[in-house]
Amino acid sequence: MSLYLETELCPNEDLQKQIDQIIYDNDFPWYFQRTTSSLKYKMFFHSLAWRQFHKESEIIPVPGKINSPYFDFFLNIFLNVCKKNNIDVSVIYRACINNTWHYPEKHGDIHVDHKYPHKQFIWYLNDFTDAPTYLFDKNDNLIKKTAVGKNKINIFSDERHAQGFCAPGEYRICVVFTFN
Numbered sequence: 651m652s653l654y655l656e657t658e659l660c661p662n663e664d665l666q667k668q669i670d671q672i673i674y675d676n677d678f679p680w681y682f683q684r685t686t687s688s689l690k691y692k693m694f695f696h697s698l699a700w701r702q703f704h705k706e707s708e709i710i711p712v713p714g715k716i717n718s719p720y721f722d723f724f725l726n727i728f729l730n731v732c733k734k735n736n737i738d739v740s741v742i743y744r745a746c747i748n749n750t751w752h753y754p755e756k757h758g759d760i761h762v763d764h765k766y767p768h769k770q771f772i773w774y775l776n777d778f779t780d781a782p783t784y785l786f787d788k789n790d791n792l793i794k795k796t797a798v799g800k801n802k803i804n805i806f807s808d809e810r811h812a813q814g815f816c817a818p819g820e821y822r823i824c825v826v827f828t829f830n
Contacts (some may be wrong), residue, residue: 651656651768652807653654653806653807654785654794654805654806654807655735655737655803655804655805655806656797656802656803656804656821657731657734657780657802657803657805658801658802658803659727659731659773659801659803663800665727665807668723669775670719670773670806672722672723673747673775675728678696679696680694680695680696680749681695681696682692682694683695683729684709689757691715691753691759693748693749693750693751694745694748694749695747695748695749696718696720696746696747696749697717697718697726697745697746697787698716698717698718698720698724698745698746698747698825699714699715699716699717699718699721699742699743699744699745699746700714700715700716700717700722700744701714701743701744701763701828702714702715702743703810704816708765709765709766710740710766711743711764711766711768711830712743713741713742713743714742714743714745714828715745722730724745724747724782724825725742725745727773728745728771728773728825728827731771731773731803731805732771732805735805737769737805739829739830740828740829740830741829741830742827742828743763743768743828743829743830744762744763744826744827744828745825745827746826747775747823747824747825747826747827748813748822748823748824748826748827749821749823750781750813750815750816750821750822751816751821751822752815752816752817752818752819752820753815754815755815755821756784756814756815757812757813757814757815758784758812758813759812760773760784760790760810760811760812760814761810761811762808762809762810762811762813763826763828764808764828767807767809767830768807768808768828768829768830769802769805769806769828769830770803770804770805770806770807770809770811770815770826770828771792771804771805771825771826771827771828771829771830772796772800772803772805772809772824772825772826773801773802773803773822773824773825773826774799774800774801774802774803775800775801775802775822775823775825776800776821776822777799778798778807778816778817778821778822779816779817779820779821780798780814780816780820780821781795781798781813781814781815781816781817781820782795782796782798782814783795783796783804783811783812783813783814784796784811784812784813784814785809785810785811786809786811786812787807787809788810788829789808790810792810792814793809794806795814798814
């Protein structure tokens with residue numbers, strides 16, 4: 651693993667209220683989607699910056715297209731965490747908020763988010779039982795389970811990974827940025 655960092659956001663009370671107001675508001679738009687590569691797993695998501703594809707090749711990096719009024723709010727938090735941890739950010743390829751729930755399997759599809767080098771930022775917005783992000787080597791052998799819990803943050807290189815599933819009756823909300 652070329653990069654792996656576990657950290658935690660310690661928001662003051664006002665910032666935590668803002669975060670909670672956004673994601674738990676009745677007017678916050680969640681969209682239904684099948685997860686990464688399978689039709690089996692489903693989730694709700696809110697795209698902050700939509701993944702773009704180069705017209706000639708999926709291996710050519712393309713910056714994401716901002717498509718949410720909440721982008722700047724979450725971007726500022728993301729950039730502050732990266733700056734505090736000496737992680738440079740030059741381009742954002744995708745940003746979203748994912749809301750997943752229980753499935754009886756341990757984790758979802760093993761995947762990478764892009765076919766070109768990138769870094770992954772995952773910030774858990776709520777508490778839930780277990781459900782880490784699992785990191786795998788190129789042969790799909792488990793190499794790491796991330797720390798979980800409200801305001802835990804994991805930053806890693808473009809490892810193959812899969813979302814863990816939380817306990818029945820729970821949900822797992824996380825902010826994801828892919829970047830370089």
